[in-house]
Amino acid sequence: MKISPIPLAVRTTCAYCGVGCGVQATPQADGSIGVKGDPAHPANNGKLCVKGSALGETLGLEGRLLHPQVREDGAMRRASWDEALERVARGFSDIIAEHGPGSVALYVSGQLLTEDYYVANKLMKGYIGTANIDTNSRLCMSSSVAGHKRAFGADIVPGCYEDFDLADMVVLTGSNAAWCHPVLFQRIARLKERRPEVMVVVIDPRRTATCELADLHLPVKPGTDVWLFNGLLSFLAREGAMDAPYIDGRTTGLAEALAVANADCADPMEVVRICRVEPAKLLAFYRAFAATAKVVTAYSQGVNQSSAGTDKVNSIINCHLATGRIGRPGMGPFSLTGQPNAMGGREVGGMANMLAAHMDLDKPEHRDLVQGFWNSPRIADKPGLKAVDLFHAIEAGKVKAVWIIGTNPMVSLPDANQVQRALEKCELVVASEIMASTDTTAFADVLLPALGWGEKDGTVTNSERCISRQRAFLPAPGEARADWKILCQVAQRMGFDGFEFGAPHEIFDEHARLSSWRNGADEGGVKRAFKLEGLAGLGAHDYDTLDPVQWPVLRGPGGAAVGTARIDCGGKFVATAPRGPVHAASAEYPLALNTGRVRDQWHTMTRTGKAPRLAGHVPESFVDLHPHDALLYGVREGELARVSSAWGSMVARVQLGGGITRGSVFVPIHWNGQTASDARVGALVSPAVDPVSGEPEFKHTPVMVEHFGVSWHGFLLTRRELALDGVAHWTRIQGSGFARYELAGRTTIAARGAWARSLLGVGEGEDWLEYEDRADGVYRAVHLVDDRIEQCVFVSARPDLPSRAWLAGLFDLETIGREERAGLLAGRSLGKTVDAGPTVCACFGVGRNTLYETIRFRKLTEVSEVTACLKAGGNCGSCVPEIKSLLVEARMAEDMLEE
The missing domain is CATH 3.40.50.740 (Rossmann fold)
Incomplete structure (x- = not known):
């Protein structure tokens, strides 16, 4: 009997964020690639977020550039x-x-x-x-680089991931780690489970998914981070919480930095006024930081992407230098990198x-x-x-x-x-x-x-x-x-x-040799922390089998490469005079635009946009704002709005998420000209940059939000690529074997049947079913090929349209029967199909409605119980904050019934 060889997994790395997770990629019998976390990689120990888990779904050659x-x-x-x-x-x-x-x-x-x-x-x-x-x-990390160089003399991240396991307090500032660095966030969540006394502080103008883990959330006014951390530095000095021996022996510049901090931020009540936070919460943060030796302060784009980004970074580092909390286990400032390399x-x-x-x-x-x-x-x-x-x-x-x-x-x-x-x-x-x-x-x-x-x-x-x-x-x-x-x-x-160069290992060897060449204080040398001495001279085999290692990498006994987990480099305090954003709100542009990522997409979606299971959580671009602002500017949840600045405009779906303060709006960065008609948020963003780092101010652009009126709403599902030039607004969402388009139009459709056939490219004589209610403004049509659904389009004068999830399931059927045909024309399933709702757990495809009904029916109270029933939350954990919110929502509904 012939035994088929077992496919060998290739150890590689994830293509997304800077956590740098190890991945095992294994060819499957059907030609696909199985992807799972590498248990031997120290960054993730086998864990992967949903984006990483879905990497195998992004490898198709559709749309690839294959020839010059x-x-x-x-x-x-x-x-x-x-x-x-x-x-x-x-x-x-x-x-x-x-x-x-x-x-x-x-x-x-x-x-x-x-x-x-x-x-x-x-x-x-x-x-x-x-x-x-x-x-x-x-665009994402240059403020950190500039801050590191000013403080440490070089671009050094002094800590390591193990510090999150050893910390007694974790501060996440300007970082929605639950969505942007999920594997690292789950590491913090596991720490919190093991040691509930560990304090987690989130500093963010928005109430994001990350806040679900927080003991304390400080919703600071956008752009006021330097005031907050200058106030902390002043508080540490006043309370005698500084490490004098460390300051004297390992740092310079404290007097200047403290004088600047004291000038505007010596009084916590002044910081409260400027940052717009509750006095009790501010003092709780300051006191906890002063009293806790093992503190890790992790920061990301909310700090970096600012015209004062470098000063924000240095104001954080100043507080760690003042307390000697650098380069030792369980403590330090930590820059969470945005990209894999x-x-x-x-x-x-x-x-x-x-x-x-x-x-x-x-x-x-x-x-x-x-x-x-x-x-x-x-x-x-x-x-x-x-x-x-x-x-x-x-x-x-x-x-x-x-x-x-x-x-x-x-x-x-x-x-x-x-x-x-x-x-x-x-x-x-x-x-x-x-x-x-x-x-x-x-x-x-x-x-x-x-x-x-x-x-x-x-x-x-x-x-x-x-x-x-x-x-x-x-x-x-x-x-x-x-x-x-x-x-x-x-x-x-x-x-x-x-x-x-004939191969990558030859380039890496030159890179490693340059890092250690004249790396010292001898004549003609330049001493620097970055050093790959232990990796110089690697041949092809040693390069191919190289295990993960942290620089600086020295040469140990027997020539083995020895990495370095932490670097205690001391540092220089940098005086950080607080200043606001370059462009302030005005009567014409009264709201502050903040941009960022959503959980299941990456950058401009050229990779994640190919994976159907990543499209269900947030299928369209949106503008999130406070309900009071929505009322003030005449926009409604679920409808379209135009967001405009002095530099450009875009159109997106209105969302009232409840996590944003008045005067601010949030729009995600991912949608582009291939996935939406007019959703490039970059067109709006101010070109103001940090004068030191050159990093743009993506977190604060003055904008106006106004109603984008349309005469009809619709969507279509199709197995074909379509041109939608005549549609006022559209978004393309990748399905499993089909594409879904959300549509809206500003002109009345006179002959809807002819319009739909033209839009979908359906000729006379083809299998075409349609229903129209002119009085109610409803039109539905289905195109079948050999009794299999090829395309369908649904149009209404109102945005309340049939479930897309139910219709998507019909595309899996080889034959559309009589009941399905009737349901298509009726606009709803005539069977027992239940609408699962928007995807919450992308790993296992569990929708919001399924979760909510299961929680209520089974009277579940813990995430672990939900996972036991539905698997949701049992893989990468990215959906756990949303499951927690649903548990609270269900509990509140039960309490109201009992009353």
Whole structure:
């Protein structure tokens, strides 16, 4: 008997946030890829969030860019690699020859592997001779980088994930970790279960899912973080809670920082007034921080994405320096990174103001060291253009060629309409991408097909400085190539030596050797914390089998690589004078826009948007605001509203989530031109940036919200790709074997049957069922092919339309019977099908209605009981906060019945 071999799992890393979870990817018999957490990886110990668990559903080649393309006579056509690479190399070379090195730029991504980043940085700064290479990490983590460098002299995260297990107090500020870093959040939740006395504080203007775990929630006024932490520093000094020996022996600058803090924040009641928090809650936070030795303060985009982001970071670090809570178990400031390799990019100098191996562009000795190691013909001698400035320079004609790699600035950058103007004017736009059609690729002159997650081979570094291998488990599709290889081939065509790498391990070895080259205080050396001495000289086998390790990595006995969990680097206090956002609310724009992520989507949805189970939790973009503001501005929950700023506008569904204060609105960042007609929130966002870090102010843009009137609402489900040019508003949601579109129109449909057939592309004589109630404004139609549902469309004058979940289930049926046909025309199931409601637990596909009815019927009171009945909450835990809310809601309903 022939025994089939057991498929071997490939150990790799997750493609999403900076937690850096280990993943096991295993080929299945049906050709799919099974994905589960790697129990041997220290970042997650086998756990995965729902996005990570669904990675196997995102690997299809639908929409992939598989061949090089070049623009000719205004249209894109397929080209050979030789032609495309020559077009890029010649274009860059000619522009440099005429206008100088500063006339070209690269804009790259935290989705790149460290090896890709290294080659890109080497090409631009060491060979072309300009620092015009920036990254989308500028949009999320650059304030942390700047704060670290001011405080520690280098970009150092001093702690590690184990500190969350050992802490007695965890402060989460500007971080909805429950949705944005779920695996790490569940680690904190397990800590809270083991030791209920551990205090969890959440500082956030919104009441997010993260607050469900909090002992104390401080809903500070947006933009007032520096006042809050300056007040804490002043309180620590006044209460005698500072660590004098540590301050004297390991720090500088306390007097200046404390003087600034005392100037505005010495009186807690003044902090209360400015931050708009309750006095008792503020004092509870201050007293707990002062009395608790083991405190971890974790912060993310709510701190970083601000015109005062760097000062916010330093105001937090100041409080840890003052108490000596750095580099020791269970304590420290902790930056939660947004992207899987944002830190790896920083290691190789991936931003416009950095050099490789944590060296600085503005220091001649650092430039000499890097140039000498590379033996490069030149070295950039001044910082390049940061992201926002870069695209302004492109529009102004100062930068004439830009190569965009692995990112979608038309969606993700602030003032996104300005980005469009820039790309329209740019002489040469090159894009290395995995997707053929994005908002950005529409403006490319050359498209280069890159490898995607699952096909890439290299390393990434997560938020705790842990370097992990990303290993390929899929072949390269079509003609796609690795980013590092594409960059090397362009460099060689430009006539540059030093790019003869044959494999990723050769690049990593050069990176590791540079990190330790002249890394010391000896003559000609530059001492720096970043060091990979123990990883230098790795051959292909040792590189392939490399286990996760935290830098600095030294060489131990027998030559083994020895990582470092914590770094006690001491530091410098930085005086942080508080200041408000650049653009204040006005009569024209009276509300403050805050942007961010939702639980089950990622960045601009080019990956997560492919997974049907990730679409059920939040299927459409929305604008969340306080009920009083909704009443004031004439918008209703469930209807559409236009959100406008001085820079642009968008349309989204109104939501009154109950977690936002008056005067503020929240809109998610993910929707783009492929998934919605008009939902790019980047078009609204102010281009104001932090003067130190260059990070944009995504958390505070003055806006107006107004009713977006429509004459009809509708939705359709289809197995075909459709053009919806004549529809005023639409959103595309990926289903299982079909696409769902939510629709709305502003003009009356005269002949609905003809309109529906035209919209769906259905000819005369095809199997077509329809129902119309003209008096009530209702129309329903179904297109069948061989008795199988192909498409359906439902239209109403009101937004209350039939259950999408029930209809989606019909697309699984091979044959639509008489009962289903009647139900389709009636607009409801005629059987016993129950509407599960919006997805709450995406891991197991459990809807809100199912959860609520089960909780009430079985009289459940604990999340564990819900998990035992429905599995919900039993995997990644991302849905646990919502399950807790449903338990409270059901309990309140029972109490009302008893009364």
